[in-house]
Amino acid sequence: MTSTIGLWLRREASPHEERTPLVPGDAAALVGAGVEVVVEEAAQRAFAAEEYAAAGCRIVPADSWPDAPPEAVVLGLKEPTRAAEALAHRHIFFGHAYKGQVDGPRVLRRFTSGGGTLLDLEELVDDAGRRVIAFGFWAGYVGAALAVLHHRGELAAPLRSTTRAELDARLRATSSEPSAERAVVLGALGRSGRGAVEALGVAGVPTTEWDIAETADLDRAALLAHDILVNAVFSAEPGPPFLAAPDLADPGRALATVSDVTCDVTSELNRLPVNDRITTWDEPARRLHADPVLDVVAIDNLPSLLPREASTTFSAGLTPHLLTLAADSPVWTRSRARFADAVTGLG
Numbered sequence: 245m246t247s248t249i250g251l252w253l254r255r256e257a258s259p260h261e262e263r264t265p266l267v268p269g270d271a272a273a274l275v276g277a278g279v280e281v282v283v284e285e286a287a288q289r290a291f292a293a294e295e296y297a298a299a300g301c302r303i304v305p306a307d308s309w310p311d312a313p314p315e316a317v318v319l320g321l322k323e324p325t326r327a328a329e330a331l332a333h334r335h336i337f338f339g340h341a342y343k344g345q346v347d348g349p350r351v352l353r354r355f356t357s358g359g360g361t362l363l364d365l366e367e368l369v370d371d372a373g374r375r376v377i378a379f380g381f382w383a384g385y386v387g388a389a390l391a392v393l394h395h396r397g398e399l400a401a402p403l404r405s406t407t408r409a410e411l412d413a414r415l416r417a418t419s420s421e422p423s424a425e426r427a428v429v430l431g432a433l434g435r436s437g438r439g440a441v442e443a444l445g446v447a448g449v450p451t452t453e454w455d456i457a458e459t460a461d462l463d464r465a466a467l468l469a470h471d472i473l474v475n476a477v478f479s480a481e482p483g484p485p486f487l488a489a490p491d492l493a494d495p496g497r498a499l500a501t502v503s504d505v506t507c508d509v510t511s512e513l514n515r516l517p518v519n520d521r522i523t524t525w526d527e528p529a530r531r532l533h534a535d536p537v538l539d540v541v542a543i544d545n546l547p548s549l550l551p552r553e554a555s556t557t558f559s560a561g562l563t564p565h566l567l568t569l570a571a572d573s574p575v576w577t578r579s580r581a582r583f584a585d586a587v588t589g590l591g
């Protein structure tokens with residue numbers, strides 16, 4: 245990116261969305277590298293406009309991105325508001341438009357009608373097709389923490405965004421020695437799984453870590469002997485359930501709390517078909533079975549509960565790529581090609 249191409253950080257409009265893909269410290273690094281960084285005011289964002297101003301960014305009103313110079317790259321997490329319906333710029337955000345999502349064609353048509361380009365954050369992949377940035381670690385961390393607090397009868401609703409320090413303090417304050425709980429994490433080697441294992445460590449809960457090798461021939465009795473299950477598996481294809489209807493009625497089951505970080509609840513990929521809906525910040529846990537009890541937490545925006553930490557990790561991963569935007573590194577070329585394919589398929 246040359247100094248004449250600006251990066252325009254949008255405000256996020258969704259309720260509860262305090263995260264940002266670029267934090268002030270990384271904005272300062274971009275400014276230092278000659279990138280003009282413009283930041284919209286955003287009352288909800290976890291980082292104050294003053295922090296960006298101190299980092300050398302120019303502060304502009306919320307939702308002013310339609311007026312950005314044509315060469316600017318507009319950055320956000322979720323779909324831009326309808327401040328302009330037709331999207332004329334290059335936009336970086338999570339489009340959720342390429343995998344048959346109901347709203348996908350509508351999002352893509354905003355680009356075709358405006359002449360803009362989507363550089364989808366989910367499509368920033370390395371040579372092997374692996375995503376280079378994701379929010380997984382903090383999703384797993386919060387998902388496991390909520391499971392522990394619910395299991396201990398200490399989860400207050402509605403949920404509100406917090407900090408890791410505050411969350412850790414609650415996990416430590418409610419733990420007992422020796423631990424009264426045992427947990428199992430499925431997908432323990434992945435980003436979310438590692439986050440979940442770390443939070444369970446802070447909570448003082450002995451944890452079994454299972455990944456593909458350990459679930460290939462699932463020891464159901466061993467699984468059900470844990471009090472807490474955190475599902476952090478990424479499935480590309482449907483597979484046999486980790487929990488099925490007969491497990492609910494099993495009188496010998498210790499398992500009482502499930503946190504489904506994966507949250508494939510309405511898709512054919514759902515490996516926990518005993519649950520078919522997400523839960524919310526207002527009602528984070530839902531009872532699946534009364535005797536013996538089984539409750540599920542299935543929140544699909546977990547990282548938003550730790551907006552500062554989630555933003556900081558995500559921004560650290562994204563910033564090196566933002567520095568290669570002008571040079572059009574392979575990460576961006578691939579993302580643009582994915583967009584071109586999707587638009588061609590629009591018909």
Ligand SMILES: NC(=O)c1ccc[n+]([C@@H]2O[C@H](COP(=O)([O-])OP(=O)(O)OC[C@H]3O[C@@H](n4cnc5c(N)ncnc54)[C@H](O)[C@@H]3O)[C@@H](O)[C@H]2O)c1
Binds near residue numbers: 378479
């Ligand atoms: N709820 C939320 O807010 C939220 C936020 C971010 C991500 N997610 C979801 O969490 C899931 C995990 O994301 P990630 O970034 O950690 O993925 P990841 O690719 O980093 O890790 C997934 C892990 O699952 C393992 N796995 C795959 N199949 C398995 C099986 N049959 N048994 C055991 N382990 C298996 C993989 O080997 C890998 O270690 C994704 O579905 C993602 O969409 C949810």
